[in-house]
Amino acid sequence: MTTPPLSIPPTRAGARDRHEPLLEVDNLDITFAGDDGPVHAVRGVSFRLGREKLAIVGESGSGKSTVGRAILRLHPASARITADRCSLQGQELLTLSEREMQKVRGQRISMILQDPKYSLNPVMRVGEQVAEAYLAHHRIGADEARQRAVAMLETVRIRDPRRVYDLYPHEVSGGMGQRIMIAMMMITRPEVIIADEPTSALDVSVRRQVLSTLDGLVSDHGMGLIFISHDLNLVRSFCDRVLVMYAGRVVESIAAADLDRARHPYTQGLLAALPRLDRRQERLPTLQRDPAWLQASSEGVCA
Numbered sequence: 004m005t006t007p008p009l010s011i012p013p014t015r016a017g018a019r020d021r022h023e024p025l026l027e028v029d030n031l032d033i034t035f036a037g038d039d040g041p042v043h044a045v046r047g048v049s050f051r052l053g054r055e056k057l058a059i060v061g062e063s064g065s066g067k068s069t070v071g072r073a074i075l076r077l078h079p080a081s082a083r084i085t086a087d088r089c090s091l092q093g094q095e096l097l098t099l100s101e102r103e104m105q106k107v108r109g110q111r112i113s114m115i116l117q118d119p120k121y122s123l124n125p126v127m128r129v130g131e132q133v134a135e136a137y138l139a140h141h142r143i144g145a146d147e148a149r150q151r152a153v154a155m156l157e158t159v160r161i162r163d164p165r166r167v168y169d170l171y172p173h174e175v176s177g178g179m180g181q182r183i184m185i186a187m188m189m190i191t192r193p194e195v196i197i198a199d200e201p202t203s204a205l206d207v208s209v210r211r212q213v214l215s216t217l218d219g220l221v222s223d224h225g226m227g228l229i230f231i232s233h234d235l236n237l238v239r240s241f242c243d244r245v246l247v248m249y250a251g252r253v254v255e256s257i258a259a260a261d262l263d264r265a266r267h268p269y270t271q272g273l274l275a276a277l278p279r280l281d282r283r284q285e286r287l288p289t290l291q292r293d294p295a296w297l298q299a300s301s302e303g304v305c306a
């Protein structure tokens with residue numbers, strides 16, 4: 004029997020059209036049952052994700068994480084979710100059985116969260132956690148899983164992966180912890196990664212390493228990345244396209260390179276509120292919100 008290659012080869016997907024949609028979301032609507040009545044957290048959100056880096060930006064509470072979690076159906080039972088479509092390569096996700104959904108989670112769509120401290124098991128060696136992520140979905144021996152995990156640690160640019168394999172989470176730095184999380188999420192070769200503020204807890208130099216790891220995974224392996232962030236400056240340089248959310252709606256969908264031509268006043272306001280190196284500003288303008296934005300329909304804003 005031949006052993007399959009251990010490192011991830013530049014994929015099957017790499018050669019395909021990067022605009023071919025992996026994920027298609029139409030008219031996604033999410034309401035939570037709150038103590039003071041229902042909270043309508045996401046309103047008519049529509050977008051497509053190809054083999055690209057798509058940012059979802061917006062202020063805290065705008066519904067970004069709720070969209071990310073709903074795609075994986077990780078919302079609380081009390082939430083009401085409707086959509087005309089929420090599909091992965093043509094397969095509708097909202098109507099899958101829980102069992103089928105478990106195969107999608109981790110194997111076809113992975114989620115990377117903000118802080119590895121809460122996602123890694125503190126009493127288990129980090130390498131074993133990566134190997135276990137693979138074993139959960141594949142019938143292979145422990146030795147092969149170990150080799151695959153070491154190779155994956157190398158792919159996420161961890162130096163001396165054999166040594167790091169045996170460390171416990173408290174023995175690794177924040178940046179390395181986040182790359183171990185990425186290794187865990189990547190080892191099953193998902194088609195889509197949803198990264199929810201993956202670098203917000205990291206300092207600037209480590210952030211750059213993690214972003215470049217994610218970038219390599221998207222460009223070399225043809226994955227689609229949803230990058231959730233409140234940092235417009237960051238996504239502007241890192242992502243291909245940007246969805247701007249405000250109060251549960253997508254108010255703008257725009258190529259990152261075109262952000263200077265953003266049409267929605269909220270996007271313009273966010274941009275104006277960013278500090279700039281190329282011109283001196285005494286005070287940054289404060290974003291003035293228009294109540295009309297809350298009524299605005301998301302119609303016509305479809306990525």
Ligand SMILES: Nc1ncnc2c1ncn2[C@@H]1O[C@H](COP(=O)(O)OP(=O)(O)O)[C@@H](O)[C@H]1O
Binds near residue numbers: 036037063067068
């Ligand atoms: N489990 C929940 N129960 C009730 N309300 C929730 C729940 N999760 C999120 N919300 C509400 O949904 C809205 C959007 O939240 P969230 O998606 O976390 O925003 P963001 O990620 O953009 O900061 C907020 O008003 C939040 O309070």
Ligand SMILES: [Mg+2]
Binds near residue numbers: 067068069
């Ligand atoms: Mg969030």
